[in-house]
Amino acid sequence: xxxxxxxxxxxxxxxxxxxxxxxxxxxxxxxxxxxxxxxxxxxxxxxxxxxxxxxxxxxxxxxxxxxxxxxxxxxxxxxxxxxxxxxxxxxxxxxxxxxxxxxxxxxxxxxxxxxxxxxxxxxxxxxxxxxxxxxxxxxxxxxxxxxxxxxxxxxxxxxxxxxxxxxxxxxxxxxxxxxxxxxxxxxxxxxxxxxxxxxxxxxxxxxxxxxxxxxxxxxxxxxxxxxxxxxxxxxxxxxxxxxxxxxxxxxxxxxxxxxxxxxxxxxxxxxxxxxxxxxxxxxxxxxxxxxxxxxxxxxxxxxxxxxxxxxxxxxxxxxxxxxxxxxxxxxxxxxxxxxxxxxxxxxxxxxxxxxxxxxxxxxxxxxxxxxxxxxxxxxxxxxxxxxxxxxxxxxxxxxxxxxxxxxxxxxxxxxxxxxxxxxxxxxxxxxxxxxxxxxxxxxxxxxxxxxxxxxxxxxxxxxxxxxxxxxxxxxxxxxxxxxxxxxxxxxxxxxxxxxxxxxxxxxxxxxxxxxxxxxxxxxxxxxxxxxxxxxxxxxxxxxxxxxxxxxxxxxxxxxxxxxxxxxxxxxxx
Numbered sequence: 001x002x003x004x005x006x007x008x009x010x011x012x013x014x015x016x017x018x019x020x021x022x023x024x025x026x027x028x029x030x031x032x033x034x035x036x037x038x039x040x041x042x043x044x045x046x047x048x049x050x051x052x053x054x055x056x057x058x059x060x061x062x063x064x065x066x067x068x069x070x071x072x073x074x075x076x077x078x079x080x081x082x083x084x085x086x087x088x089x090x091x092x093x094x095x096x097x098x099x100x101x102x103x104x105x106x107x108x109x110x111x112x113x114x115x116x117x118x119x120x121x122x123x124x125x126x127x128x129x130x131x132x133x134x135x136x137x138x139x140x141x142x143x144x145x146x147x148x149x150x151x152x153x154x155x156x157x158x159x160x161x162x163x164x165x166x167x168x169x170x171x172x173x174x175x176x177x178x179x180x181x182x183x184x185x186x187x188x189x190x191x192x193x194x195x196x197x198x199x200x201x202x203x204x205x206x207x208x209x210x211x212x213x214x215x216x217x218x219x220x221x222x223x224x225x226x227x228x229x230x231x232x233x234x235x236x237x238x239x240x241x242x243x244x245x246x247x248x249x250x251x252x253x254x255x256x257x258x259x260x261x262x263x264x265x266x267x268x269x270x271x272x273x274x275x276x277x278x279x280x281x282x283x284x285x286x287x288x289x290x291x292x293x294x295x296x297x298x299x300x301x302x303x304x305x306x307x308x309x310x311x312x313x314x315x316x317x318x319x320x321x322x323x324x325x326x327x328x329x330x331x332x333x334x335x336x337x338x339x340x341x342x343x344x345x346x347x348x349x350x351x352x353x354x355x356x357x358x359x360x361x362x363x364x365x366x367x368x369x370x371x372x373x374x375x376x377x378x379x380x381x382x383x384x385x386x387x388x389x390x391x392x393x394x395x396x397x398x399x400x401x402x403x404x405x406x407x408x409x410x411x412x413x414x415x416x417x418x419x420x421x422x423x424x425x426x427x428x429x430x431x432x433x434x435x436x437x438x439x440x441x442x443x444x445x446x447x448x449x450x451x452x453x454x455x456x457x458x459x460x461x462x463x464x465x466x467x468x469x470x471x472x473x474x475x476x477x478x479x480x481x482x483x484x485x486x487x488x489x490x491x492x493x494x495x496x497x498x499x500x501x502x503x504x505x506x507x508x509x510x511x512x513x514x515x516x517x518x519x520x521x522x523x524x525x526x527x528x529x530x531x532x533x534x535x536x537x538x539x540x541x542x543x544x545x546x547x548x549x550x551x552x553x554x555x556x557x558x559x560x561x562x563x564x565x566x567x568x569x570x571x572x573x
Contacts (some may be wrong), residue, residue, distance in 0.1 A: 009035045011210055026074040031210075033070055034179075034203040036063030054117070061104040063466065064199070065097040071176065075150040078172070079157045100139035107133065147180045175206040237301075237322030240308075243315055245269040245279065257301055257322045269320075285315055292325065300329040366394045405468075420462045420548040424572045427457040427491050427498055434470050435487065438478065446483045451475075452490045459498040459569040461549045469545050469553075470539035473565045474501045480563070482507035496553075498571045503564040509557040517555065518543040542567075558565035 037060055044056040072276045073093070076082045094529070100113065103414050107113040114130040132140065152175045158166055184203035188393040235255030239247055247265050255263060258272060269283075269286045270276050274293045282291050288306045295301055302325045374389055432557050435451050442449040459466070491500045509517070539553075546553045550570050557563035 006035075024413075025075055026070060030060070030070040030074055031065065031390070033063040033067050033149060036060075037067065038063075038203055058105050058107075061101050065100045065104075065139060065143075066094075067091050067179075068146040069097055072146040072150050075153050075176070078131060078448075079153055081153065084181050096139060096142045100135060103135045112136075113139075116358070143183075150176055151180070170539075171209050171212060175209045176204050178205050178209075236571065239269075239320040240317060241269055242317040244300055244320070245283065247271075254322055257324055259295070265330070285317060292329075298326060298330065300325045328472065364396070364400065367393050367400075390403070420465065422460050422462050422549060425459050425461050425466065427459050427465045427500060428454070430463070430467060430470060431491060431500070432490050433467070438474050441478060442487065445478060445481075446485075447478060447481050447487045448484075450486070450488045452488050454490075457491055457493040457498050458572040460572050461551070461569045465545045467547060469542045469567055470500065470502070472542050473567070476538060477504040477506065477563075477565075480504065480508075493571055493573075496571055496573065498569045500567040500569070501564055503562065505562040508559040508561050509555070510559050511564055514557060519552070 005062065009032065038062070040056045040060040044053050073082070073085065076085060087515065103113040104111070112133045112134060112135040115133045117130040139262045151173065154169060158169045158173065179199050179202040183199040194353065234251060234253060237253050237257040238251045240249040242248050246268050247263070249265065250263065263271065271278060274295065275282065281288050282303060282305050284305070285307045288302050288304060290302065292300055292302050302323045304321045304323075306321075308319055371393065374386065431451050431453070435449060438449060458464070474489070475486070481487055485505050487502070487504045489500070489502060491498065493499075519540070543553050546567060546569075552568045554566040554568065556566075
């Protein structure tokens with residue numbers, strides 16, 4: 001018994017060196033409790049004083065009563081099931097053993113733990129014979145339940161463990177069973193063994209097995225629980241299939257990713273709805289396969305299947321790893337949309353600069369031509385002719401400046417540097433200023449420019465932006481209205497909008513060109529009635545400025561009869 005006690009304490013020290021491993025601390029306390037049990041059993045058998053024999057048997061309870069719950073807790077830790085021991089359950093686990101120790105020490109007064117205690121002398125050795133009281137029986141049955149549960153847990157772990165760890169678990173199982181059997185033998189009092197507790201002696205055998213487990217099988221260096229913890233703690237879902245594509249193991253994450261508890265171990269992979277008709281495409285014995293599946297709207301998973309082999313040539317099954325890639329898919333879709341948008345913007349930019357490069361030539365060519373005429377033939381021209389040439393230069397400069405202003409405004413819109421600052425704006429004042437600005441130009445072309453509204457109307461808009469829109473619309477109307485034609489400006493306030501209409505009786509717009517008016521990608525550049533040049537950029541700018549002001553531009557036109565452009569803006573009301 002003393003040898004057994006010494007061996008168990010030595011093993012406890014070994015466990016101390018590995019106390020940080022799963023179940024390491026419980027292992028130490030378990031061996032110390034068993035060593036305590038063996039030591040005081042040895043003292044009880046070595047003395048001839050009846051009082052001391054009974055005392056040592058009572059002290060022995062400090063070890064014997066706690067071995068079973070310690071062993072049960074250690075097995076749970078080893079098999080990664082310690083989470084089942086909540087704080088409440090841990091408390092409940094120790095109620096019966098602690099009560100047994102207290103009742104054992106005080107059994108002389110109430111006989112709840114032992115009854116009919118007597119001593120016999122056998123070959124000069126005092127042996128204590130006692131019958132279990134009610135609590136002694138409860139404690140024994142409780143210990144057997146815990147040990148039996150530990151054996152069942154280890155058997156289950158053994159059945160589902162990798163081959164390389166089965167010997168380790170088998171030795172641990174034997175270390176549990178041997179003391180259990182010896183304790184049963186001691187309690188049924190077989191023949192001459194009555195009065196002798198062989199359980200501590202059995203622990204010496206268990207100690208040898210545990211020593212083999214620690215030093216040869218590396219019990220606390222690499223244990224199956226480590227792999228089980230890794231398996232369960234992975235962020236990805238993992239399912240293991242056998243060679244017949246049947247599910248033999250899976251972690252909790254896979255259940256979450258795949259939609260629930262209906263997935264059962266032992267079922268074929270085809271029980272997974274998304275794999276039902278695709279097993280031939282996602283499983284290959286020769287190589288890893290990666291496939292993406294849409295499980296629901298905006299919910300995607302990625303499946304990686306890897307073939308598994310024993311000794312490189314015996315096919316064993318598949319390792320399936322699932323990953324939620326919904327965010328990646330959303331990002332890819334956003335990238336695709338952004339790419340399409342960027343391509344469109346680049347196309348618009350290229351078209352835009354193509355327009356600018358082409359149409360800036362005209363005003364500068366006019367300017368250069370007029371200047372050449374003035375320089376080379378200055379004396380040949382009359383004052384009236386020189387004045388007309390300078391007016392041509394001025395008109396060409398105005399055209400170039402309008403183009404450049406539109407270019408700058410459009411560029412600022414595209415880079416989101418042009419901010420809209422809406423304020424209550426008097427539409428009547430804007431229209432009057434517009435009449436004053438274009439009256440001389442309309443007069444030169446013989447066009448009647450009329451403001452047909454006089455009532456007050458207020459729009460909630462950026463005044464400068466709206467002025468730019470109206471200037472472009474009136475300028476276009478003048479460009480495409482014949483000599484002696486008419487242009488009318490009207491406005492009204494309806495419901496929550498203010499409408500400003502620019503109507504002309506000019507050449508009109510062909511139906512096939514109407515849809516292209518506000519697109520950079522489509523060049524609509526028609527010469528004016530007097531061959532006035534333009535880029536079409538003005539209408540594009542007008543549209544974008546209107547949208548910035550939470551408004552819109554509508555157009556109605558009939559070829560040969562004229563056009564009506566309507567600027568819709570939110571009212572102050």
